[in-house]
Amino acid sequence: MEKTRALKILSDLIAIPSINDQEAQVADYLADLFAGYPAQIQRVRYAPGRDNLVVTIGDHGPLLGFSGHEDVVAVDSSKDWDYPPFTATMKDDKLYGRGASDMKSGLAAMVVAMLDLLDGKQPLDGRIRLLASVGEETGEYGAAQLTEAGYASELQGLVIGEPTDLHIRVTHKGVIDYRVESLGKSVHSSQPSLGKNAILPLVEFVHQAQITLSQDNQVDEILGSLTHVVSQIQGGAQINTVPAHAWLTGNIRTIPAYPNELVMQQLDDIVHHLNSQGAQLKITYSYPEPPLPNQGQTALAQLASQVLQEQFQLQGDLTAGMGATDASEYHHVPNLPIIIVGPADGTTDHQPNEFVSIDKYLLGCKFYEKFARAFWQKFTVNH
Ligand SMILES: [Zn+2]
Known part of the structure; x- marks a missing residue:
């Protein structure tokens, strides 16, 4: 041509x-x-x-x-x-x-x-x-x-x-984008025991996700290891109110030896565990792509x-x-x-x-x- x-x-x-x-x-x-x-x-x-x-x-x-x-x-x-x-x-x-x-x-x-x-x-x-x-x-x-x-x-x-x-x-590498929503109960911050703070379970989620995802020592000889970034976090309405709603998002780049299914299972388990202790978390994934x-x-x-x-x-x-x-x-x-x-x-x-x-x-x-x-x-x- x-x-x-x-x-x-x-x-x-x-x-x-x-x-x-x-x-x-x-x-x-x-x-x-x-x-x-x-x-x-x-x-x-x-x-x-x-x-x-x-x-x-x-x-x-x-x-x-x-x-x-x-x-x-x-x-x-x-x-x-x-x-x-x-x-x-x-x-x-x-x-x-x-x-x-x-x-x-x-x-x-x-x-x-x-x-x-x-x-x-x-x-x-x-x-x-x-x-x-x-x-x-x-x-x-x-x-x-x-x-x-x-x-x-x-x-x-x-x-x-x-x-x-x-x-x-x-x-x-593959990709997992996830979002975690947290529900609480809003009250005046002078009486926090009457409400339920939506931010705290998210903080706990981040902590546990970081530990869990770094425990697996799989390294791909070309791609290296899995990476995890908590990319957005937001919640609460004003400084003197117990927050009723908060959310965060994360981006994970996966490798064949540590597949998407396993990563998502681990994140789901963290959510279930925190919910069994009184949190109200919900995790969703958008178009996870395998490596x-x-x-x-x-x-x-x-x-x-x-x-x-x-x-x-x-x-x-x-x-x-x-x-x-x-x-x-x-x-x-x-x-x-x-x-x-x-x-x-x-x-x-x-x-x-x-x-x-x-x-x-x-x-x-x-x-x-x-x-x-x-x-x-x-x-x-x-x-
Ligand atoms: Zn392209």
């Missing part, structure tokens, strides 16, 4: 402000690109205006998945930007705009690779399925929906195009490394990430190897003046194409 068309596809995607909604416009745009080709196009609606898109090309052979999310994070203040966030601006080797890095460049490069494969003279010796998801930035529920509906079940390998500067990310166990030994990761080294003279090294991705959901498919490789370097994700290197983006388009061919060749069963 001409450079200008590959850049136009990315620019068009950036012009759609798909901030955790309006993903259907991204799906419409991508579906249009495949109109007229022998491609199977399926929309999977999450909510009105919010469509996941599944595009499958090829009619036989090994099935490789390409995954990218359609949503982007909000722009806090466009005053902090030197360029308009929802118009792609190219300057020197950089293309600026919201999602240029995270991750419309990865999504666009995968689509360009698929179109190039369809336009190429060589026959397709395998299949590719693009999984374009909604809501990655707020809980990976698009990927969860696609996984549950079986769209990833037959994949023999999956590449996620999140920014990695074309290094191969083979593992990442991605190390994929470094899979044939998929090894092949990606080989292609990056031999065909692109890049390092092809295996790396780790701290943030969760759609891999947390797709990993629920048994025996599905997953790697994360994307063209952007990720240094400006979720920040003003987000950009991708134009050279790297175009290299990413080529990488996905070459990698698909190498995958088909390697995973074709010879009869």
Whole structure:
């Protein structure tokens, strides 16, 4: 594909402000690109205006998945930007705009690779399925929906195009966001025995959670240990009143050896224990995301490394990430190897003046194409 068309596809995607909604416009745009080709196009609606898109090309052979999310994070203040966030601006080797890095460049490069494969003279010796998801930035529920509906079940390998500067990310931490509400009884602070202080059980919860979560000495050789941050706390109405209500939130980054289920069980146990002593605590979790166990030994990761080294003279090294991705959901498919490789370097994700290197983006388009061919060749069963 001409450079200008590959850049136009990315620019068009950036012009759609798909901030955790309006993903259907991204799906419409991508579906249009495949109109007229022998491609199977399926929309999977999450909510009105919010469509996941599944595009499958090829009619036989090994099935490789390409995954990218359609949503982007909000722009806090466009005053902090030197360029308009929802118009792609190219300057020197950089293309600026919201999602240029995270991750419309990865999504666009995968689509360009698929179109190039369809336009190429060589026959397709395998299949590719693009999984374009909604809501990655707020809980990976698009990927969860696609996984549950079986769209990833037959994949023999999956590449996620999140920014990695074309290094191969083979593992990442999981996430648990939690909130604890505490109820008490409000009275004048001169007679505290008549009321019930909502703050004190929260303090006790923090104390016990800190002790419990640091007792487990599991350390992942690449990811390190679990981390826990109590991130917000609030309660009480005024200085001379026993507080009737208080709450706090926490953020935990988990590792495969200390899984989400165990962490949540331990926090639940603390709440039950404190409630049995008279507290009125309630803990809730929003979209906990499991960690991605190390994929470094899979044939998929090894092949990606080989292609990056031999065909692109890049390092092809295996790396780790701290943030969760759609891999947390797709990993629920048994025996599905997953790697994360994307063209952007990720240094400006979720920040003003987000950009991708134009050279790297175009290299990413080529990488996905070459990698698909190498995958088909390697995973074709010879009869
Ligand atoms: Zn992302």
